[in-house]
Structures are given as C-alpha cells and as structure tokens.
Amino acid sequence: MKRKREIKTWSREIVVGAIKNSFIKLNPLYMYKNPVMFVVEVGTFITLLATIFPTYFGSTPDEVGYNALVTFILFVTVLFANFAESLAEGRGKAQAETLRKTKKETMAKLVQSDGSIKIVKSSELKKGDIVICEAGDIIPADGEIIEGLAAIDESAITGESAPVIKEAGGDFSSVTGGTKVISDRIKIRVTVDEGESFLDRMIKLVEGAKRQKSPNEIALTTVLVSLTIIFIVVVMTLYPMAKFVHVRISAATMIALLVCLIPTTIGGLLSAIGIAGMDRVTRFNVIAMSGKAVEAAGDIDTILLDKTGTITFGNRLAADFIPVGGHSKEEVTYYALISSLKDLTPEGRSIVDLARKMGAKAPDDILEGAEVVEFSAETRMSGLNLKDGTIVRKGSYDKVKEYIGEKGGSIPDDLDKEVEKISLLGGTPLVVVKDNEVLGVIYLKDTIKPGMKERFKQLRAMGIKTIMITGDNPLTAKTIAEEAGVDEFIAESKPEDKINVIKREQAQGRLVAMTGDGTNDAPALAQADVGLAMNSGTMAAKEAANMVDLDSDPTKIIEVVGIGKQLLMTRGALTTFSIANDVAKYFAILPAIISETLPAIKVLDVMKLSSPTNAILSALIYNAIIIPILIPIAMRGVKYRPMSANALLMRNLLIYGLGGLIAPFVGIKLIDMIISSIFGM
C-alpha cells in the first residue's frame, strides 16, 4: 500500500497562508526578483500618486475615480501573482511538514570507544559515530550498517508499508534516519552530521527554502525582461509621439497600457510553475535535488536501464510447454503442473499458473500420499512421487539425460532440437519426465514486466532512445531487447560499461538518464544528466545521483521524464498564451486612447466596447483575473501525453497560441458588458 502524498491545493490552510504571503511579498526588495511584476508594482505606485495628485500626471481632477480604479486593479494584479507563487510554495511547505513529522527527536545507543553503550539524543550524533539499533528502535540518523542484518520499516519516508531487509556490506547497507527497525539488531555508522541528513535535505528541497531559479527559468525570465523593456520603451515613447499628433494620454492610461502589454500572465505564474513542477516530482515520491535536474529530465535523449529488476522481473517464468517424442501438448502441460505443485520457487509457481491458464487441472487428491522431491544443487531436478507409483520430474537437460539413461529410457529425437531452440531464444529449458519417458520441455523465460513494451513504444515516439544493460550473454540479451523493444543493449556488461555508454552518448550531444542503486553505479549516476538513485541503494549512489526515488522503482525514470517535459511545456504554453493575449489588448486600448482626437479610429475597435474608459478598464481587469484563472494549469501543468514533438506542438499551439489570440477578445468583451450593465458607465 502506498500512502497517499496527495495534498489538496485549495485546502483552507494553504489558501489562507497564501493570501497572507501575497501581502508579505509586496515588499519591493522581494518583488525585485520578479522583474515583470516589479514593473507592475512600480506602476501601481505611480497611479496611486496620480490619484492623489492628478494634475501632475496629465489627468484632469475628474479623472481621479478612474485613476483610483486603475490603481486598484494594478494592485490586485500584483497580489494575484504573489498569490500564485505563495500557493505553490504553500503546497511545498505542506509536503515538507508531513516529512518533518517523521523527524522526531529520538534516543540513540551510542557505542563509545571502549565498547560501552551510552544513550544520547539523536541530535548530538556526529558523523562517524557508531550506534546500535534493535527491534523497535527508530534509526537516529542516516548511516551505513556495519554489522548485522535487519528488517526495516521505511514507510515514514517511502509510504511503502512492507519492510525491507538491510544488511552490512553490499548494496543494501544504507539506512535512513527516522525509519524503524522491526527485527534483529544492527550496528550503524552515522554518515552525516545533524541537520544535513537526507531527510533534512529533502525537507529543504520540497519546502523551496533553497529554491534557485533553474537554467531555463532564467533564460525565459531574460526574454520576459527584454519584452518588458521593449514595452516600457514603446509606452514611454508613445507619449511624445501622441502629443505630436495632438493625442493626450494620461499617466494612468499609459501605465494601464504598459501593464497590459508586458507579459504579466507568465511573469506572475513563472515561479509557481517551477515550484509546482518540483512538487509534482515529489508527489511521485521522487526527490529531485534541483529544479535543474527536473528540467534536464525533460531533455533526456537516452535512458540507460538495467535489465534485471527494471525491464524484467529478474525471475525466469514459464512461457510455454513444448511436447516431444509424439506426446501431446496437454500431456506435457499436465505433468509439468504435477511436477511443480509443491515447487514454491517463482519458477515453479509460474509453471503452475501457466499450466492452469492453459486448461490443465490436477485431481484434488493427487497430493495425498505423494512424496515431494525437492530441488537440490546436485540432482538439479524436482518433482513428485505419486501414490500410484508414478514418478514425475522436471529438471535441467543434461541431468535429465543422465537420469533417463540410468532408468533405461530413451531420449526422443526431437528433444535436442527443442532444447537448443529455447536456448537460442535466450530461455531456459526444463525437461519434463514421467517415469522413464521424456514428455516435453518447459520453456522458462526471463519475463518482461507488463506495460514495459508500451512504455518503450511511447519513449520511441517521444524520440528517446533506450539502452538496456545486462550481464547476460549477447544472445539472451538480444532476445529480451527485441521483445521489450529497447533500441540498444549492452550484454555481458562490466561496471565501467555504464559510464562509457553515458560518455559516448553525451559526446554525441545527447542527454542521458539512468537509474542505479549500487556503489559501483555511483560514477555513472554522477556522469548522467539525470541520475535516479533507488532509496534502497547505497549512500554513495544516492549522493552521486540528482534524484532519489523513495519507492525504489527503477521504471519511474520514465515518469520523471514526463514530468520534466510537462514543466517545460507549461512554461512555453503560458508564455505563448501571454504574448498572444497582447494583440487583443492593443485593439481594446489604442482606439480608446486615440478616439478622442480621431473618431474614425473606432473601426479598429473590433470588440465594439462601450466607452474608451471601459475599454481600458476591461483590458486591465482581464489582464489581472487571467492570472488566478490560469493558476490550476500552472499547478497541474499542461496536459501531457507521450507523443512526438510535432503532435505536441500542434496541440499546444492550437490551445495556447490560437486560444491566446481569441480568449482575450471574448474575455474583454464580456468584462466590458458586465461593467457597462452593472455600473451603467
């Protein structure tokens, strides 16, 4: 059972906190970090002055009401943007809160240099200290098991309730502070100082306390700032040019025009999109060390996957029953079933499942009085001696051959051929024997996890190349690779192969992602652009990676890529929307400004707005309320389904590009109708 990490965006707590924060963020020292909204704030201040001292700002005293309205709308615009950011942060904080609850002050059994045990507070532990944990203890700090083996409940961090086995040495030796020992006793060497534990860093990350703008966010901000400067120039120069042709523009109107034109929609939502993107990764139980890592995930061109455990289950499962020597398929299926009834290995169980699926049925009383022959390394055969004296066995080809020879049976001519065929396919043959007769062969095969094939297909559609890494021989590797549909495979791989493949791909300009858990994966995880470490893995792997999957599910890398793409898409879509919006705003505001001097300009007023003042106010109101309207999209991300870039582009262009052109025409007209009917202005 996974504990749900869903946190409601609109919970009362978060919303109230966000509202409060939107006011706190009005502090210019803070606003300055968001240049687009900072311009709006400065504009608000100027219109406020224009409300108080209208004549100094090109307004007549009877325009005070209008100036005040503009001021108010601008103020609300800034608040809306702050609210979006605060809301996203609030969600992060709520996530962090649930994590923090697991970080309780506990008592630790510190092993002192003389071997005696001293009880200390967990917060007093230092890197290098050795502690002992017994069943029922909470592990006081991140560390490595140096002695013993234990079952550990990691549900506090992963949400996974099934305990995991950890032991000294090897790849399953690291433990996380806050998790609970369920059985046995272990000695742990503490690997981090207080406040730097894995949990601490996770909390900081999700809280956004250490949030830095990611590279793409900085680049996009640059473009938005550039657009903002252009529009400041446009609006500032408009004044003297308008004056030259006898058109009067008040300061409030100029600022209204400016605010409508600068990309406030994306400017107001940009940081919320970034925070929400990280948050989506977190909700997926993956901790990203930086926003950069999430962005890089969207750019991934190549994914390196371990075969065992990622692509396949790692166990060989029955795939078919092949009769030989003139026996029927039903016969071999039936006896394969009988031979495995008491076989509790995964292989055995899979034989039973498959045989039953294929319609074989063992009599209910078959096990009565039957003798179970267990598998042993020596005989390499297992089966049953039934009550009626029938001997049923399954076993490896050479052992069965020996066995039949001893029993004086004969080997069917086609057995060799079938066995070889299975081997060639990368499978494992198990020969089924009844008494001294060979009935057929069970085809055991390394089975690909359900859904993997579809995922690889999606990845290919997305243009992502998959490379499978396996220790298998090339033949077996090829079979699995073809069946799963990965693009490339590395067979008989040595530890350094991974890093070499990554470097090779990177030299061709590709970005590479990989998953790993072992210590010898660490260099490759560090080299990869996106390294996803399993939480169950070693500390070294986790340190080297830029993402950690708390569920230790290596296939999640695929979803992480999706989230990265969604993050970038959301930015692109809302930027396009924001810029496309400007067209309609021009058509609302410019005719309104000029119509006093040149009534014929009304032909450009395609929305037929009720009055020049209402036109400007409607555009401004639209500009403000579009921010909260789009908050859900910013939080959720635009819809993403794996498909080719072209298909994605078409879709997003239609919705956000064309939509961005049309929406404000409708929106501004609607607002104008409401204003003019309610206020009769």
Next chain:
Amino acid sequence: MGEEIKRTIKFTLVFMVLLGLVYPFVMTGIANLLFPYQAKGSIIKVDGKPVGSELIGQKFTDPRWFMGRPSAVDYDATSSGGTNYALSNPKFHEELEKNIEEFLKKNPGVKRSEIPADIVTSSGSGLDPHISPKAAYLQVKRVAKVNGLPEEVVKKLVDKNIEGRFLGLFGEPRVNVLKLNLSLLEEIKKHKK
C-alpha cells in the same frame, strides 16, 4: 594592435584603389567602347548640335509643343526630386488644383474628367521624360491648332511615339515628350516645304 592597424590601413587603401579607381576606369573604357551613345548620356543631336538627352525631361511651356509633367525642380537637370507632398497635406491638393486649372486653360475643350493623373502630378525625379499616351492625345488638338497642322497628322505622330508594354506585359505605355516634339518639329519643317 599597432601592427594590426597598419595592416588594416593597407587593406583599406588596396581596396580603395581597386574598387574606387581601377574598376570604374576599366568599366568606363569598356562601356564607351561597347555603348558610346548611352555611356555619354544618350544625348540627341540635331544638325550636330546637342538638343537634349532622350532620357531627361525638358521644359516645354510654349503651347506649340507637347508638354511634360509638372516638375518640382522645373526640369533643371543639375538637381532632381519631387514635391514630397503627402496626400494628406493641403498643399498637395492646392498644387494639383493649380496644375489642373493650368492644363485646362492651356487646352481649351478638354474636360476635367478627361485629365489623367500623371499630367497634373509632379514626377519623382522632376526630370520624367515621359507622359502617358492619354495625356499626349489630350494635347493633340491644341498642338495641331497652334502649329497649323491637321489634327490627324499630329495624332499619328503620337501614335508613332507610343512605347507600349514589352511583350504586352512589362513596363508602362508611355510617350517620350522630347522625341515626340522632335518628330513634331520635323513634321512642321516638312509641312513648310
């Protein structure tokens, strides 16, 4: 840096000589060899004396000649240019009204609605050698009358002097005023004999 600047200056001077002196002089030589008439300005000579360039418009005010378009530089070929009036400029309207009035006065019998725009607007260069065929035909009656020639003859002169569209597709139909007046002059001489 000093070395670099020296090199750049040398570079500049070499190209200045090549592009600014060698090339134009060589081209002048070749051009005058191949197209001596055009290279010198397409100067038309009558009895060995230059009377104008076939490409440059000339001023004609005497009613006996076909007249060209109004000129902002008064057909002074030591300068060139147009009025540069905007259509929204009241002066544009005044100027055109004045030109129309003048044309109507000089060409009695012509109706206002017959006047094509080119003959009452100033050209871009102020030296436009052409008028539209329509503007030429409108003047036939007056020119014939003043010179004592039959209208038919004068009309034929215009017919002869119309340069149509190349292949019926390219260019604008036009009449070279100087050439038309030169053929008119010959016609007058012929008539006198």
Next chain:
Amino acid sequence: MYSNIELFTMIAIIVLLTKPLGTYMYNIFEYKPMRSDKIFLPVENFIYKITGINPEEEMDWKKYALTFLLVNMVMMIITYFILRVQQFLPLNPTGAKNMESSLAFNTVISFMTNTNLQHYAGEDGITFLSQMIVIVFLMFTSAASGLVTAAAIMRGLSKKTTNLGNFYADFVRITVRLLLPISMLATLILVWQGVPQTFAGKVVVDTLEGGKQTIITGPVAVLESIKHLGTNGGGFFGANSSHPFENPTWLTNMIEMLLMMLLPTSLIYTYGLMINNKKHALVLYISLFVIFILLAVGAVYAENHPGVAYSKLHIYGKPYGNYEGKEVRFGVSQSPLFATVTTAFTTGSVDSMHDSYTPLGGAVPLILMMLNTIFGGDGAGLQNIIMYTILTVFLTGLMVGRTPEYLGRKIETKEIKLIALAILVHPFLILFSSALTVMLKVGASSVTNPLYHGLTQVLYEFSSAAANNGSEFAGFIGNTVFMNIMTGLVMFFGRYITIILMLAVAGSMAEKIPAPPSPGTFRTDNAIFGAIFIAVVLIVGALTFFPAVILGPISEFLSMT
C-alpha cells in the same frame, strides 16, 4: 495585373538563380576548389601579399568581430577625411565643395553601415572622385562586411570548432569572386539601357524652346550596379533610382530589383548548405516570400486606389492611381513594387518618392523596415533572420517539453541574453530617437508634412536608419546637424550592435555539441515552423510598432476617409 506578372516573373527568376548562386557562395565561404580558381587565386594572392595578410589564420568570434570592427572603423576614418577635403582633389567637374563635418560624419557611417541614407545631394554635394573612392568603395566593402560576418555566424552554427574563419580572407574572396564579377556584368547591362558611364561631367544642350539645359552625367553605372547588388541604395543623383539616368527603363527597374533580391535570397540557400539542413532553409525562404508577397500586393493595391485625395479632384479615373512622385515609365504598380523590394531587401534606393505615397502604401515600406527581417540586406538580413528564428524556437520550442534547441544546439541563458538584447536594439533605436526628435524643436523642424504624416516622416527616417535601409520620406529635412548626428548614431548602433551580438551568439553556439534530431526534437524544417516563424515575426513586430504605426500612417489613412 501587370504588376503581378512582373512580381512573379521576378520571383521565378530569383528562385532559378538561388540554387546556383547559393552554392557558389557556399563554395566561396567553405574554400572549396573551383574551376575559376585559375582566374581568382592570383588576384587574391596578390592582395594577400601586398597587405601582409595570412589567410590561413583562424579567428574565434572575438577576434573576428574585432577585426571586422577595426577594418570598418579605419575605412570610415579614411573616407571621412576624403569627403572633408574633396574639393581640393581631382575629378570634380560639378564643382562640389568640401563636405560639412556633421554631414561627412553621417555620410561615412551611412555608407559603411550599408544604410545609404543620403543627406547630401548627389548632383552638387559630392565630387566624382568621392563618388568612386568613397561611395562605390564603401558600397562594396559594406556589402562584403555584411556577407562575411554572416558567413562567420553560419559557421558558428554549423561547425564543431570555435573558430569562425578569417575575416580578411573571407572579405577578399567575397569581393573578388562574387561582388566584382556580378557588378561588372550588371554595369554593362545598365549602360546598354542608358545609364551613363563617363567622366565628362556636364553636357549643356540647347532645348527646343531655345533655352539651355545643363545635364549632369558621370560614372553612374558602376555605382548603380553595386548600389543594388550590395543592397546599398545610395544614389548618384538626388532623386535616386527615379532619376532617368539611374534607372532609365522598365528593364533597368526590374534588373535593379533583381540585383537587390539576388544575394539575400541566395544566401538562405547557402545557409541551408552550411548547416546541412536545406529543408530548414527552404522553410525560411518560403515564409519570408509569403510575407513579402502579401506586403507587395498590399502596397500595389494602395497606390492604385489612392481614394479621396484623388477622387475629390474629379479627374480621369475612379481614381487612376497615385502618380504624385512617380515616374510614368514605372507607373503606379511597379513603383510600389520597387518600394517593397527596396525595403524588404534593405537597400533604400527609390524609384518614386515614398513621402507622396498613400498612407497605407507608404506604411508598407515603413513596416518592412520595422520588421527588418524580410530577407534584409546582404548578410545583415540573414543575421536578423537567424535572430528571429532563434527567438521563435525559444518561445515556442518549450511547448514540446524540451529545452529549446536550434540546429541541435541548446539555446541557453547566455545565447538568449544576447538574442534578447539584439531584438531590443532595433525598436529601442527607432522609438527612442523618434520620440526625442518630435519632442525637440531642432528635430521637429525637419518635419515638412502635417500631423500624422509628419510623425510618419520621423518614424520612417529612423526606421530606415536603424534597419540600415537608407530610403527616406524625402520631404523630411535630413541635412541638419541634429539629424546628421542622430541618424549617424542610430545607423552605427543599429548595424554594429546587432552584428557583434550575433557573432557572440555564433561563438557561443559553436562550443556546443549538436544533438542529432529525434522525434522528440522541435522541428524547424516543416510547414508548422514556417507558420510559427511568420507569426512570431509579425506579432513581435506588431506588438512593438503597432502604437507608432497607428498614430502615423493608420491615423492618416483614417483621417482621409
């Protein structure tokens, strides 16, 4: 109808010439062996020898940019002094005086930056020697400068080395192998059609009416050919290509248009070859032609339907077309076509007076200069196209869920900063200087037409300067100290900031390892990209200049209905 035939004939000719000429330029830029090496190599080696240039030396973007700047500066300084003392030098049959300092400042910047805004009158303001060693010389070298910097940028986007080539060697090759041969051929065709090429300055004739007419001739044809081939635009005479000696027939009119279009269009093919992505180049090529054709047809329509300004005169036609400021041999259709070509291809020569165009007809060249990317001038145009392409990729590329990449190279903060700055320069220069001019009496006094059209005159002047176009609303009084300095600075910054920023972008992109395209890559070689590119060019342009265009030409148009 005739204008459409002419338009599409020209486009057909250009399309036919694009591939061979584009390939030829590619061979020049890539130093491929050519059959013509036998003729050109000795000339080039001679130049290398006497100037002491090592053509093998490789330059990174900084060195390339610095050399480009240095060469241009030196050329400006030397030509400045020539103009200041021209009356003491030989070949001055028209008796031109030394050029005043602000005018000389303006003139050398104007011609070195490929702008060719002319605040002097060709007939009496400049000597024949200056026409050749200053004007013709700068016309060649400014075109060459634009082309070679474009070549360097193309290399940066396509190569795996950080070196962008050798400025001097590129410059020599493009001049010797491309500009000179085509100019020679064009010169002869122009002379055949009637463009003078002589050193006899004046011809005095006895007119039929008995008066005297002084006709100024000169070495016009050599100037006229490179003026268009090099997308320069400065005329030998004040009236530029409307003067019968500069542009005597419909054929020269067409040839001049073709010369303007020739290199900027072919260069896009060269670009396709350089980046090994001909389809992307084709998409750009078609997209630009779409915008070009739409605006050309619009301008022709406007000049044929001048509306109330003519209809209220009750003369022939309903109305017959706006003939004011136009030549009969070009008519009211080929003239606006020429205006579209000259501003799209950033040349600036005019065969009719744009100031006297209908409001919307005049808005077309204005808008083209504001967009400044519809093919553009030699080399500089492609640089702007690349700038807009990268912006397009960045703005919309995110929508496929990847960090935007162009030609396989990621567009990151560093590049986007440079691009953002480059995009900013053009509107800033135009709007800021226009606003300043209308605010100051010394500026506003240059305006000669009333109200909206007056504003358009100012906007036109600075758009032309910033876009390095050079055409003018000629009623505008350009030759004042204030305007000489203002436009001089605008031309200077408009040219050099953009080129240097783009060289920096190329230098930065050259350092990246290009990723091979995959289905997940944002494609720049299909119709969708073409449509987005058009939209971004038009929307970014519209958003920036819409208010100014509304207050100028559109208000003028509406005030006349």
